[in-house]
Amino acid sequence: MSNQKKRNFQIEAFKHRVVVDPKYADKTWQILERAIHQIYNQDASGLSFEELYRNAYNMVLHKFGDKLYTGFIATMTAHLKDKSKLIEAAQGGSFLEELNKKWNEHNKALEMIRDILMYMDRTYIESTKKPHVHPMGLSLWRDNVVHSPKIHSRLLNTLLDLVHKERTGEVIDRGLVRNVTKMFMDLGESVYQDDFEKPFLDASSEFYKVESQEFIESCDCGDYLKKAEKRLTEEIDRVGHYLDAKSEDKITSVVEKEMIANHMQRLVLMENSGLVTMLLNDKYEDLGRMYNLFRRVTNGLATVRDVMTSHLREMGKQLVTDPEKSKDPVEFNASNSSFEYFINLNARSPEFISLFVDDKLRKGLKGIADADVEVVLDKVMMLFRYLQEKDVFEKYYKQHLAKRLLSGKTVSDDAEKSLIVKLKTECGYQFTSKLEGMFTDMKTSEDTMRGFYGSHPELSEGPTLIVQVLTTGSWPTQPAVPCNLPAEVSVLCEKFRSYYLGTHTGRRLSWQTNMGTADIKAIFGKGQKHELNVSTFQMCVLMLFNNSDRLSYKEIEQATEIPAPDLKRCLQSLACVKGKNVIKKEPMSKDIGEEDLFCVNDKFTSKFYKVKIGTVVAQKETEPEKQETRQRVEEDRKPQIEAAIVRIMKSRKILDHNNIIAEVTKQLQPRFLANPTEIKKRIESLIERDFLERDNTDRKLYRYLA
Amino acid sequence: MNSIIAVFHQYSKTSSNLIDPQGIVLLCSDLDVSRTDITILMLAWKMKAEKQGYFTQEEWTRGLMALRADTLDKLRKALPELEKEVRTPSNFADFYAYTFRYSLTEKEQESIDIETICQLLDIVVGSTFRPQVDYFVEYLKIQNDYKVINMDQWMGFYRFCNEISFPDMSEYNPGPAWPLLLNNFVEWIRDKQA
Numbered sequence: 056m057s058n059q060k061k062r063n064f065q066i067e068a069f070k071h072r073v074v075v076d077p078k079y080a081d082k083t084w085q086i087l088e089r090a091i092h093q094i095y096n097q098d099a100s101g102l103s104f105e106e107l108y109r110n111a112y113n114m115v116l117h118k119f120g121d122k123l124y125t126g127f128i129a130t131m132t133a134h135l136k137d138k139s140k141l142i143e144a145a146q147g148g149s150f151l152e153e154l155n156k157k158w159n160e161h162n163k164a165l166e167m168i169r170d171i172l173m174y175m176d177r178t179y180i181e182s183t184k185k186p187h188v189h190p191m192g193l194s195l196w197r198d199n200v201v202h203s204p205k206i207h208s209r210l211l212n213t214l215l216d217l218v219h220k221e222r223t224g225e226v227i228d229r230g231l232v233r234n235v236t237k238m239f240m241d242l243g244e245s246v247y248q249d250d251f252e253k254p255f256l257d258a259s260s261e262f263y264k265v266e267s268q269e270f271i272e273s274c275d276c277g278d279y280l281k282k283a284e285k286r287l288t289e290e291i292d293r294v295g296h297y298l299d300a301k302s303e304d305k306i307t308s309v310v311e312k313e314m315i316a317n318h319m320q321r322l323v324l325m326e327n328s329g330l331v332t333m334l335l336n337d338k339y340e341d342l343g344r345m346y347n348l349f350r351r352v353t354n355g356l357a358t359v360r361d362v363m364t365s366h367l368r369e370m371g372k373q374l375v376t377d378p379e380k381s382k383d384p385v386e387f388n389a390s391n392s393s394f395e396y397f398i399n400l401n402a403r404s405p406e407f408i409s410l411f412v413d414d415k416l417r418k419g420l421k422g423i424a425d426a427d428v429e430v431v432l433d434k435v436m437m438l439f440r441y442l443q444e445k446d447v448f449e450k451y452y453k454q455h456l457a458k459r460l461l462s463g464k465t466v467s468d469d470a471e472k473s474l475i476v477k478l479k480t481e482c483g484y485q486f487t488s489k490l491e492g493m494f495t496d497m498k499t500s501e502d503t504m505r506g507f508y509g510s511h512p513e514l515s516e517g518p519t520l521i522v523q524v525l526t527t528g529s530w531p532t533q534p535a536v537p538c539n540l541p542a543e544v545s546v547l548c549e550k551f552r553s554y555y556l557g558t559h560t561g562r563r564l565s566w567q568t569n570m571g572t573a574d575i576k577a578i579f580g581k582g583q584k585h586e587l588n589v590s591t592f593q594m595c596v597l598m599l600f601n602n603s604d605r606l607s608y609k610e611i612e613q614a615t616e617i618p619a620p621d622l623k624r625c626l627q628s629l630a631c632v633k634g635k636n637v638i639k640k641e642p643m644s645k646d647i648g649e650e651d652l653f654c655v656n657d658k659f660t661s662k663f664y665k666v667k668i669g670t671v672v673a674q675k676e677t678e679p680e681k682q683e684t685r686q687r688v689e690e691d692r693k694p695q696i697e698a699a700i701v702r703i704m705k706s707r708k709i710l711d712h713n714n715i716i717a718e719v720t721k722q723l724q725p726r727f728l729a730n731p732t733e734i735k736k737r738i739e740s741l742i743e744r745d746f747l748e749r750d751n752t753d754r755k756l757y758r759y760l761a
Numbered sequence: 762m763n764s765i766i767a768v769f770h771q772y773s774k775t776s777s778n779l780i781d782p783q784g785i786v787l788l789c790s791d792l793d794v795s796r797t798d799i800t801i802l803m804l805a806w807k808m809k810a811e812k813q814g815y816f817t818q819e820e821w822t823r824g825l826m827a828l829r830a831d832t833l834d835k836l837r838k839a840l841p842e843l844e845k846e847v848r849t850p851s852n853f854a855d856f857y858a859y860t861f862r863y864s865l866t867e868k869e870q871e872s873i874d875i876e877t878i879c880q881l882l883d884i885v886v887g888s889t890f891r892p893q894v895d896y897f898v899e900y901l902k903i904q905n906d907y908k909v910i911n912m913d914q915w916m917g918f919y920r921f922c923n924e925i926s927f928p929d930m931s932e933y934n935p936g937p938a939w940p941l942l943l944n945n946f947v948e949w950i951r952d953k954q955a
Contacts, residue, residue, distance in 0.1 A: 104927060108892040166954075170928045174895055 080119040083110045084126050090171070091127070094164045095134045104171065112174045120179030127172060131192060135161070135199035143205045151213055154206070155234045158196070165192040197242045201250065210235075211250065215258050221293070222262065233297035240299055252302055256309055259290075263313035271318050275328035277341040283314040284344055307351075316352040323362050330362050367411075367438075405448035406681075408438055413455040416471055417464050428470050436477050443728040446695075447688050449486060454531045456490060460497055461523060461570055482725055492529030500524050507554050520547040524555070525567070538568035538591065539616045541598040568592065569621065577637070580657025587637065588667040592617055592625040597637070605654045608647065623647040628668060634661065635668045692727060696737045699723055704747060704759040712738075712755045764831040769821045771833075780816040792837050799884050800840055803847045806859045813863050854919065860885050861915045872909035875901050882918070890922040900946050907942055914940045928954070 090107050093099055114123045138157045145153040169176065169188045176188050186194065200206060214235065217227045239247040263286070270279050287310050294303040315322075322345075323330045333341045349355030412435055442448055459465045472494070479487040500523040507522075508514065540548065552564055571591035575598075578584050589597065595615045599606060606614075612622055626647050630640040639656040640647075699722045704710060710718075715738065716731050723729045738757065741747045750756035772784035780788065786796060794800045808824030810816055828843065830836040847856050864873055864881060873881070879898045887894050897918060901907075907914075917940040925933050928950065935944040 105890065105892060108895075109888075112891055112895065173892070173928075177899070 080114060080117065080122055083114050084119075084122060086110050087114075087123070087171070088126060088130055091130045091134075091164075091168060094167050095160070097160070099167065107171045108174070111172050115175045115179050120175055120183075123172070123175055124179065124185065127168070127188070128191065128195070131168075131195050132199060135195055139200045139203045139206060142200065143203070143209075150209065151228075151231050151235060154200075154210065155231060155238075157200070158234070158238050161192070161196055165189060168192070193242055197246060201238075201242065201246070207250070211254055214251065215255060218255065218293070219258070219262065222289075229296050236298055247299060252299075252305070255298075255302075256305055259306060259309050260313060263310055264317075267314045267318060270314075271321060276322050276325040276330075276345075277328060277333070277338065279318075279322060280341065280344045280348060283310070283348055286310055286314065287348075311348075311351045315348055315355065319349070319352070319355060319358050323358055330359060331366050334363075334366065405442055405444050406451045408435065408442070409448055409451035409455050411435070412452070412474065413459065416459060416474075417466055425469070428467070429473065432470070432474050432477060435474070436481060439478075439481065444688075445482065445486075445725065446691065446727045447684075449726075450531075450684060450688055450691075453490065453493075456493060457531050457570075460493060462572060486726075489529045492526055496525050496529065497523060503555065506558075507551060510554065511550060514547070514550070518543055518547060520544070520551060522551055524564070533567060533569060535565045535567060536569045536618060536621060537616050538566075538595060539614060540566075540568070540591075541595060544594075579637075579655070579659050583660060584664070585659075585661060586665045588665065589629075590625070590668075592621060593629055593668060596622075596625060596629065600638075600655050605652055608649050608651045608653070611653065626651075626653070630656075632668075635666065637666075637668065692729070692733070693737060695723060695726065696729060696734055697741060699729075700734070700737060700741060701746060701759075704757065707759070709750075709756060709758050711753075712757070715757065765822055765825045766818065768825070768831070768833055768836075769816075769818055773818070778818055780821065782814040785814065785816070791833055792840070794840070797884060799888075800844065802860055802863070802884070803843050803856065804840075805863060806847065806856050807843060810863070813866060857885060857919050858912070858916060861912055872911040873915075874909050875907070878910045878915070886919070886922065890927075893918075893922045893927055896928075896950060897946060900949055904945065904949075906945065910942075914942050917943050 087107060087110055090099075090102055093102060111123060114120065138161070142150070142153050142157055165188075169192070172188050180187055185191075201210065214232060217232055221227045236247070236251060239251050266286075267283075270282055274282065287307060290306045290310055291303060294300065294306060298306075325332075330342075330345065332338070333345070345359065346356075349359055415431060439445070439448065456471075459471075465471055475487050475490050475494075478490070503524060504521060514520075539545075548566065555564060556562065568591045573589050573591060573594035575587045575589060575594060576584070577587055577597075587597070592615070595617065596611055599611060599614055603610075608626070611626070612619070615622065617625065626638070626640070627645075628635070630636050630638040630647075630653065631645055637656055637659050639654050641652045642648075696719060699719045700715065703715065703718045703722070712735075716734055719734050720729045720731075738747065742749060742757075745760055747757050748760055750758060769780070772780045772788050774781055774784065785801070789796045789798075789801060792800075804824060805813075805816075807827055808816060808820040810820045810824075825831065825836060828836065828839040830839045846852060860881060861873065864877060865871070879901060882894050882898060901910075921933075921939075921943055930947055930950070933939075933947050935947065
């Protein structure tokens, strides 16, 4: 306000002229106290809000806020103590009703009182930082009623009892329970949790512990799962009707733990009704239920997967041992998506199926009639169709096939070729072209060898070299590993190299020392003669002992130049495997240490003349190997996805995001299930490289750039 | 009549022939009334005084004749009666409106700033509608929509106090009948109550 204004009639802050008389404060308080009583006694209709408000206002104004506040607390407390006694006196079923009724009354009264004391709330309480009227009123209720010794446990037990009744089939008054749980929530989340939720969860845990034990003794797997599912649905329903929403996750965890997690193994392996039975009898609904329930618990699906896997292997074994049975198509009747679910649940299914085939093609199909062989292979194809990640299978298959071919371990060329034809029919030429290439290489190599020895007749004395020339694109890539070959061998290798390059100029050869094998004739200390079949690395190591009796690890490493991890594995297979320990190691520990000493095991014996020590059998991959394979598969998928995108965009010219994803997924489906995120990444990469562009107006539209 | 004028001259300034703010201070003191009491406003109303802080001889005479008081003593004794008269429903509305106009100090002024309004509310209706005034004053201080109050809003508040029960306000219907300021006010209270 500027001084210029002629505001001489200065209106000062209103100063009350009433004399401050201590008796005045008492009188005013009495009016208010009486009013509070009347409000609690449901007799408030005759009261004037304005008058009461003004009285409270005046008290605070005249610095009697203290008296007002303490008076309010004392009066309310006294009332609540009375109410508490009334509630305690209620019999049986009316206990909860009485509590609920008094709670509602208290809330209404509290509201009115708060309105009357609003001035105190805003001024006196603000400055003294004491609890405001409304929260104070709730605390008083909590302390004097809910936590009163005679009510506290009775209340909890009554509620838990009702829940139990409902669980055993009785109908209860849900609205009443909801009001009470809501009361807990209004009093504070910690009150709800401590005074109700925690004991509720404990009681539920007990209940389901007992019930699940009963059920599992008396029901079969399918029925048990039905019951478990029903209980789960019930509990969720219960929360919706009369518990706080935050309890849902907690109670479902309890049910999942007691009914499912604690009995997982027993359920899955249950005789005549467990997972295997469900699969064999096409119990798709049960399987689906099992999947949905087990998915909720840690390791639930892992348990299922493991059983599935062993089952698959068992089935495979059974097929072979009982050819009659293998003619029965019912066993493999898996024409439903739940089977597909399971097969693809296990990320290792492609690997395992390939291993199964490998096993068969090495020895399993030995001596079995051709027709039966066909049946086995057809069944393999059936499984193959369900795989979503066919390209992973292809990778493993290639690896295993390579090993089979190179070690000469395939039991039947015809069986191999037959399977490839089946794969070709299923997946097209591209899928199998490389596999066929591998066979071609083997054949060509045979011809090459004949040519080599034909033109070098002097080499028929001395060590025989058999070379397989592998075309790089067709075979699984391995980095070339350095290795010093023994002199006799390297001379031969050089001769071959010049022969080959003489007839095939412009090509490059690199020796894959980690893939070769050797047959060595050995004479041991007591004159035992054996022919040892070993890997190339092992041969290099063994040949060193022609010139030295004892060698240290370091000396061997230096002489052979084989990288440490491969060398260690090689030495382990020569020195630490019972029945195959042609080398002695000091100390006799299982692991290869850099200070170890080696010498020939003169005491070596074996029943057989020919002893195989190679480590070339296809095995289940170790974790790091698995990761590597996985990574390679992912890398290979990228260009395939891009090719699909470009193909589609070229023909459609303009397409929106969701449709591209759908089309690409469809196109790639014969090979693998494309990940939408990955597809998006590829699209963006293509945009960067100007194959596509985004539409200016609609960000979700893409255009093909010619 | 002469005595009335005589009393007038006890407080007026000779040069202007007006009782000015200083004179009013003296008058209040002699009447045993606080300057900020509603009483002096009631007196002004009775006189139909036009300018806040000043009484003309004409206004003075009008007022005292209506009160039948020709001495200071008689005037003092007439005050309680005056209050009763003002507080009759029909008069009070008029009085309430008058206090607003009386507070407009500049020629073309049509609204009054928030701070003054708050004080005015307290004096004029604070004793009759304590809670409403408390709430409204708090609201006026924190809201940002209005920096001044006009006559329509001033009267709206009076109607609100008389027609709407407080604090439940169940009969309140936001609509063209009420100034926007009061709609916002009611909404603010409802939010607080929730």
